[in-house]
Amino acid sequence: MAELLEVQGLVKRFGALAATDHASFEVRRGEVHALIGPNGAGKTTLIHQISGALRPDAGRVMFAGQNLTLASVDTHVRAGLVRSYQITSIFKRFSVLDNLVLAVLARQGGQRSAWRVARKDHVAHARAEALAQRVGLTAQLDRAAGSLGHGEQRQLELGLALAAEPRLLLLDEPMAGMGPDESERMVELLQLLREKHTLLLVEHDMAAVFKLADRISTLVFGRVIATGSPDEIREHPEVRKAYLGDEMENV
Numbered sequence: 001m002a003e004l005l006e007v008q009g010l011v012k013r014f015g016a017l018a019a020t021d022h023a024s025f026e027v028r029r030g031e032v033h034a035l036i037g038p039n040g041a042g043k044t045t046l047i048h049q050i051s052g053a054l055r056p057d058a059g060r061v062m063f064a065g066q067n068l069t070l071a072s073v074d075t076h077v078r079a080g081l082v083r084s085y086q087i088t089s090i091f092k093r094f095s096v097l098d099n100l101v102l103a104v105l106a107r108q109g110g111q112r113s114a115w116r117v118a119r120k121d122h123v124a125h126a127r128a129e130a131l132a133q134r135v136g137l138t139a140q141l142d143r144a145a146g147s148l149g150h151g152e153q154r155q156l157e158l159g160l161a162l163a164a165e166p167r168l169l170l171l172d173e174p175m176a177g178m179g180p181d182e183s184e185r186m187v188e189l190l191q192l193l194r195e196k197h198t199l200l201l202v203e204h205d206m207a208a209v210f211k212l213a214d215r216i217s218t219l220v221f222g223r224v225i226a227t228g229s230p231d232e233i234r235e236h237p238e239v240r241k242a243y244l245g246d247e248m249e250n251v
């Protein structure tokens with residue numbers, strides 16, 4: 001089966017407002033899938049439901065054949081569905097290396113004997129260094145995480161998410177608050193990550209989305225009105241009308 005994630009008719013109501021209103025789309029194994037839409041369309045609410053942070057009122061989340069609709073965030077992470085960009089997960093006074101080591105150890109779970117702990121520590125350090133290299137932070141290993149620039153902190157968050165060995169990585173606005181250089185570096189990094197991971201990203205930076213995505217889903221008023229290739233989405237009359245008029249001029 002090509003689909004890794006199937007989002008089926010997700011509904012989330014806040015009082016009278018349906019923030020997601022029977023939203024459905026699928027993410028295929030190995031693709032970069034972008035979720036776009038105007039402010040308030042329900043993108044974050046949808047990502048929260050997919051990652052397990054928010055319980056849907058109706059609908060289903062199927063991941064690799066497993067029904068995760070009502071499962072906890074931990075269960076999602078164990079299944080390989082991991083959300084990045086949780087700035088709180090960085091220990092700002094700890095070094096980059098220590099942050100990554102902790103993330104690797106958290107993934108490995110508890111072991112008892114001192115010999116095992118020592119051996120695990122050695123392996124964890126090696127993994128942490130490899131992760132730092134994957135996210136472009138090898139030169140920053142000993143720096144306190146809180147002293148990193150904004151873009152570098154986002155790189156570290158990616159490294160922390162990768163420590164969980166995700167099959168699907170959810171990225172909520174990875175370019176937010178970045179200048180053009182930092183954005184470009186993040187696009188390059190995501191291009192590298194796509195070789196090993198399926199990515200689902202919510203992003204307002206349309207240049208980045210159209211550069212990276214294999215397929216794009218457009219959310220308007222809580223519903224997915226179109227899913228398609230970048231060319232199909234660019235030309236889609238409803239998408240242009242609802243969202244992309246101004247945003248699309250340069251893509």
Ligand SMILES: Nc1ncnc2c1ncn2[C@@H]1O[C@H](COP(=O)(O)OP(=O)(O)OP(=O)(O)O)[C@@H](O)[C@H]1O
Pocket residue numbers: 014017019037038039040041042043044045046
């Ligand atoms: N906890 C909440 N309680 C009440 N209303 C909420 C809550 N969370 C979101 N909403 C509302 O649900 C709608 C969808 O919000 P959401 O943040 O999911 O949209 P979004 O597409 O991510 O927007 P943006 O692009 O601006 O981040 C909005 O009208 C928002 O005000």
